[in-house]
Amino acid sequence: MFGTRILSQFRMWMPTMPITLVSARNATETAPAMATFRVLPKMTKHEIKEYLTKIYNLPVTQVDTINYMGKRKRAIGKRKSVYYKYRDFKKAHVTFGPGLTDVGKGTKMEESEPEPEPE
Template sequence: MLSRVSNGFRMWMPNMPMIMTSATNATAKEPARAIFRVLPRMTKHEIKEYLTKIYGLPVQKVNTMNYMGKRKIVRGSTKVLYFKYRDYKKAVVTFDKSFTDVGLGMSIPEIDDEPADEI
């Protein structure tokens, strides 16, 4: 009897959004850092592996902080509604000393060098 499950090659495709909220370039005393907003279920190890394997970034360490979503009250003319924003986790990623530029600038040479055409 054959099973329906194939024992072939399996690939894990991550579906974890990481939103960079801020970043600082490296200085003489401080290494480069970036702050990400991630899902609460992500661990430090998963964040480090995600940035290292997918983007090839030299991550030195990851610090995380859990935040509860804010609670809000909306007062209408007849009802009072309560709702809560989603919980999130903030990850502070410290990069290796060799990584100096986080890439904050948005300058693309092909676009910046072209003159603007007037119609």
């Protein structure tokens, strides 16, 4: 009972929903930067936008989502067949604002000249 009081001004929201990056595209002169994420089916467009904006400080302008049903499979044994199904998932196509041009997908950095050793 002692020490279990939680102060209301110190509450924090920690996300428990995983977001996995599937693919990304850098911005060009005609198209903005885009990324595709794999998320849980219960996540909404608003939650995805708030997640990326508040945690990663990304300028999200648009979120499009597509629901996918998990594949159904059959394992054939000696006496009977067993049916199983993969998890359902959702893909989110996120368009970023003009402030983000590089999504960081392995662009090469220019190598600087090595410093000469002192004699």
